[in-house]
Amino acid sequence: GIENYSRYLTDREPGEQPATLIDYFPDDWLxxxxxxxxxxxxxxxxxxGDRAxxxxLVEHGFRLPSALDNRPLRFDEFNQHIHQAIYVSATPGDYELSHxxxxxxxxxxxxxxLDPPIEVRPTDGQVDDLMEEIxxxxxxxHRVLVTTLTKRMAEDLSAYLMENGVKTAYLHSEIDTLERGDILKDLRLGTYDVLVGINLLREGLDLPEVSLVAIMDADKEGFLRSEQALIQTIGRAARHVDGRVIxxxxxxxxxxxRAIDETNRRRAIQQKYxxxxxxxxxTIQKKIDDGLRSIIPQKESDKKPKLNLKKIPKDEYPALIKDLTAQMELHSANLEFEKAAxxxxxxAEIRHTM
Incomplete structure (x- = not known):
């Protein structure tokens, strides 16, 4: 590919910084x-990541060594171009604060x-306690977000909630961007009442219908339960007037x-104001739209199952229910909780018309 020769075409020395779009900006850019x-x-x-x-590829002869110089900027090179910047975050890191x-x-x-009130509860009987809160x-x-620490717990909890009649969706890393948007939309519409996830219930989720965020295994110190991660997760309950966190x-x-203290500090300032x-x-009033679905054609395989019950004799309903139940159980066994739901x-719609 062209990456083998970009260094030569741009007359650069080995290891020299490549040209990027930033080079076209004036000196006073923000x-x-x-x-x-x-x-x-x-x-x-x-x-x-690019070099690794x-x-x-170079070691096995699929690229020339010069391909290594067709690369992203190193962070120090990137910073040489930055003269003024605004960093926006609810949980800024040490770098932003130091600069x-x-x-x-x-x-x-x-x-x-206000930022939501936070309650800490013991893990003994946590699933039953959560079920009652849900x-x-x-x-x-209202709607509920539940964040777990492991994929296994997310799957088990989703299955348990569904078995107990709770309309639940499981948000995991294998779901693509479009389907993720569909699930979030369905949560807002009430197709689902509970959304279970691992590290996906954080930035960018503005769900005004959610009034409860439950954080399982909150005391397991680590990346997913760091101060920053906890504050971001807590913030998902800050769109509803009755928002709260357990x-x-x-x-x-x-x-x-630290996360609780920071949330309480912010809440006190907001309350005083x-x-x-x-x-x-x-509560935030936010229109429910189709998101990316409004501009990207829907594939036939993505459409939800629909039946024209008027064309099906009622004496065939029991057999139809039996067939659909078998399909539902198969999807559930394959952890395809959205399709099962x-x-x-x-x-339920068929039974209602019987």
């Missing part, structure tokens, strides 16, 4: 980085919403304590 706690580490990792892939003499906090929301939340017409854990880790300005918090709803 960089805005959204979700900087996630974006900057990605910029840092691009060079090493190409070194294998911001006076960080600007934006804690007050136009809706007056039922109470659903009874109010952490299940037998100990309060340092990360939990509302009192001083006579503001009553209101669609068939479950279809079966």
């Amino acid at each position: 960089l805005l980085v959204d979700e900087s706690h996630m974006t900057l580490p990605q910029v840092r990792g691009m060079y090493n 892939r190409k070194e294998v 911001s003499p006076k960080p600007a906090e934006q804690l007050i929301r136009p809706t007056g919403l 039922r109470q939340t659903i009874a109010k017409g 952490m299940y854990g037998d100990n309060v880790t340092d990360s939990m304590r 509302n009192e001083e300005h006579n503001i009553t918090p209101q 669609e068939l479950r709803d279809l079966i």
Whole structure:
């Protein structure tokens, strides 16, 4: 490919920095980085990731050594181009804070919403306790997010909730972007009442219908239960006036304590501002749209199952239900919980018309 020869075509020395679009910007350009706690580490990792892939290709003769110089910028090279920047994040990292003499906090929301209250509960009987909380939340017409620490627990919990009649979806890494958007839309519409996930219930999820976020194994210190990760997860409950968070854990880790203290600090500032300005918090009103589906044609295989019951004799309904139930159980056994839930709803619709 052309990456073998780009160094020669641009007359660069081995290891020399490649040209990028940033080179075309004027000296006074401004960089805005959204979700900087996630974006900057990605910029840092691009060079090493690219080099690791190409070194294998070079070693086995699939690329020339010069291909290594057709690469992303190293972080220090990237920084040489940055003269002024705005980093935006609810959980800025050490780099952003060290490069911001006076960080600007934006804690007050136009809706007056507060950061959610947080409760820590023991893990003994946590599933039964969660089930009761879910039922109470659903009874109010609200939705629930549950974040687990492992894929196995997410699968088991999703299956358990479905077996107990809770309309549940499982959000995992194998779901593509379009399907992920469909699941989130269905949660808002009420097709599902509960969404279970691992590390996917964080940045970019604005779900005003969600009033309860449950964090399982909150006391297991690590990347998924770091202060930053916990604060981001807690924030998913900050779109609803009744938003709240339950952490299940037998100990309060340092990360939990810092996340709880920071959330309480922000909540106190927001509460004081509302009192001083006579503001009553209101749940965010957000239109439910088709997202990417509105601009990308839907494949036939992506469409949900539909039946025209008027064309099916009622005496065939029992056999139809039996067949659909077998399909539903097969999907459930294969951990395809979304497809199983669609068939479950279809079966319920048929039974309703019998």
